[in-house]
Structures are given as C-alpha cells and as structure tokens.
Amino acid sequence: MIIGHYRQLQLLDIHMRSGTMSHAYLFSGARHVGKMAFAKKVAAALLCEKKETGTETLFSCGMCRACVMTKAGTHPDMVVVDAEQTGETTLHLEDIQQVREQAALSAYGGTRVFIIRDISRITREAANAFLKVLEEPRGRVLFLLLACTADDVLQTIRSRVWHVRFWPLSESALAAGLEKEHRLSSEQAARVARLAGGFPGVAIRLITSVDEQKLLEKEHTHVHALCGASIAERMKYAEKLRENPEGMQKWFTESIAILANRVHTALSQNNSEAVIAADQCKMLMEHEEQFLKPYGVKRIMFEDALIRTGFTG
Numbered sequence: 001m002i003i004g005h006y007r008q009l010q011l012l013d014i015h016m017r018s019g020t021m022s023h024a025y026l027f028s029g030a031r032h033v034g035k036m037a038f039a040k041k042v043a044a045a046l047l048c049e050k051k052e053t054g055t056e057t058l059f060s061c062g063m064c065r066a067c068v069m070t071k072a073g074t075h076p077d078m079v080v081v082d083a084e085q086t087g088e089t090t091l092h093l094e095d096i097q098q099v100r101e102q103a104a105l106s107a108y109g110g111t112r113v114f115i116i117r118d119i120s121r122i123t124r125e126a127a128n129a130f131l132k133v134l135e136e137p138r139g140r141v142l143f144l145l146l147a148c149t150a151d152d153v154l155q156t157i158r159s160r161v162w163h164v165r166f167w168p169l170s171e172s173a174l175a176a177g178l179e180k181e182h183r184l185s186s187e188q189a190a191r192v193a194r195l196a197g198g199f200p201g202v203a204i205r206l207i208t209s210v211d212e213q214k215l216l217e218k219e220h221t222h223v224h225a226l227c228g229a230s231i232a233e234r235m236k237y238a239e240k241l242r243e244n245p246e247g248m249q250k251w252f253t254e255s256i257a258i259l260a261n262r263v264h265t266a267l268s269q270n271n272s273e274a275v276i277a278a279d280q281c282k283m284l285m286e287h288e289e290q291f292l293k294p295y296g297v298k299r300i301m302f303e304d305a306l307i308r309t310g311f312t313g
C-alpha cells in the first residue's frame with residue numbers, strides 16, 4: 001500500500017481511466033520517499049485483471065492472478081531494472097538492449113511495464129540507445145523512470161517523459177498511514193513518523209526487524225565489531241576495501257539494518273536510545289545516497305560514514 005502521495009495517485013488515476021497515459025513517466029524525489037512503491041502500485045493497477053470493478057484511486061483487486069504475480073514480483077509484464085540490486089552502480093548498454101528486446105513482446109497481450117530505478121545512472125552510450133526505445137516504442141509499453149532529482153537526468157530523456165515530483169510526507173500523514181497499514185499503535189506510529197522525518201521508506205525500514213538468521217551472518221558480526229573499534233582499526237578496514245565499492249555498499253546495507261533494528265527494539269521499550277540510533281541511521285542513509293551517485297567520491301563518503309558510526313553495547 002502507498003502511504004500519502006494522494007495528488008500523484010490522482011494524477012495517474014485520471015490518466016489511466018481517461019486513456020491518456022503517457023508512455024513514459026519520470027518520478028523524482030529523495031531516496032526512501034516512496035517512488036518504487038508508487039511505481040509498483042501503478043503497474044499493479046494497470047495489469048490487474050479486474051481493474052474495471054473498482055472505484056478506488058489506482059485500483060487493483062489484490063486477488064486476481066495478475067495481482068498475486070505483481071505483488072510477488074513475478075509478473076512477466078512488470079520488469080524492474082535495478083542496477084543497485086545487482087551490485088552495479090551504473091545502467092549499462094546491455095541493460096537497455098535487454099529492455100529493448102523485452103519491450104517488443106508482452107506475455108499477455110497487454111501493456112508491458114518497465115520500472116527503471118535511478119535513470120540518472122545511465123551511461124551516455126546506454127542513454128542514446130534508450131532514447132531510441134522512448135522515441136519508437138515497439139508494442140504497448142509503459143516506462144516508469146525513477147530518480148532522486150530530475151536535474152541529474154539527461155535533458156534529452158527528461159523532455160520525452162511526463163514528470164511527477166514526490167515530496168516527503170508530513171509527520172501526521174505518515175503516522176496515520178503507518179497506523180492503518182502496519183497496525184502500529186497511534187503512539188508508536190507517531191514516534192516512527194517523527195524519527196523517519198516524513199520518509200515512508202525509512203519508516204518501513206525502522207519497523208521491520210532484521211531477521212535472526214541475517215544477524216548470525218559472519219559479515220554482520222564483523223560490521224558490528226567494527227563499530228566498537230578504534231579509529232585506527234576502522235581506517236585499516238577502509239584501506240582493505242579501497243578498491244572494493246561492492247564491499248563498501250554491503251557495509252552500508254548491514255549498518256543501516258543494524259541501526260534500524262536497534263530503533264525497533266528501543267521503540268518497543270520506549271527507550272530514548274531510539275532517537276540516537278535513528279539519527280545515525282538517517283546520517284548513514286544520506287551518506288549512502290551520496291555514495292551511490294555514479295560519479296561521487298565513494299571512498300570519502302564511505303570513510304566518513306565509517307568513522308561516524310558507532311553502536312557499542
């Protein structure tokens with residue numbers, strides 16, 4: 001379910017119902033604001049087999065075969081291109097060539113939806129290929145392009161898509177959504193919303209406990225130990241990973257998960273430690289965002305975050 005973003009939901013709903021959808025949209029907004037969840041909601045509404053039966057904004061029934069598959073991420077007509085998930089920092093020509101081939105055929109004869117995370121990471125070569133796909137789409141396709149800021153997206157791409165902006169939610173709207181969708185008490189929902197600073201994605205991470213098994217992973221233990229370590233030891237670790245951005249990315253993911261788990265535990269005990277952990281968590285997410293930028297100075301962001309993170313005890 002989507003928390004907030006009503007105006008954006010209405011806009012897409014009007015486009016869909018009136019048959020005036022653009023073949024490509026750019027969703028821009030800060031990391032964790034909810035762009036990916038929104039894009040999946042659009043895809044579900046478009047692919048649902050019973051969409052005509054609902055009056056809700058961007059309705060999908062949630063029960064039909066298509067809905068079950070979109071929810072599980074297995075619908076053949078919903079393709080998510082996410083360089084981040086495969087450990088890549090840029091979108092390459094091969095990724096776009098694959099999109100191009102897939103765009104030509106729809107499994108069920110309807111529209112094929114492509115969700116491309118962080119289109120700003122596209123290489124110039126890939127961008128040129130993608131422009132061709134945008135200009136001469138073969139078959140019925142819908143492109144939902146995601147980016148933190150529209151300024152980072154090439155002008156040639158921007159001028160060919162419908163741009164929709166996303167903003168962080170008010171604390172009250174986020175709290176109300178969390179209470180309804182995640183069955184939190186109003187008190188807990190208000191606290192999580194405050195800590196998350198209006199970002200649904202941060203809130204979800206804060207309320208989702210890291211599972212036990214993951215905690216046992218070697219890497220996790222290692223990251224944990226590192227945060228009680230001296231500056232010299234941390235720098236030694238940074239040195240070890242100097243040519244290994246994938247390892248650095250893993251450290252970010254693990255550390256954010258540990259901190260989010262801490263916030264979760266502290267919240268249930270009504271502990272003031274939640275505020276400290278949430279602040280650190282936010283700092284890490286901001287650093288991670290800089291770290292993920294294609295031409296960013298990765299090592300500096302990583303080292304800075306590594307030095308500033310500590311969760312002893």
Ligand SMILES: [Zn+2]
Binds near residue numbers: 049066
């Ligand atoms: Zn359905």
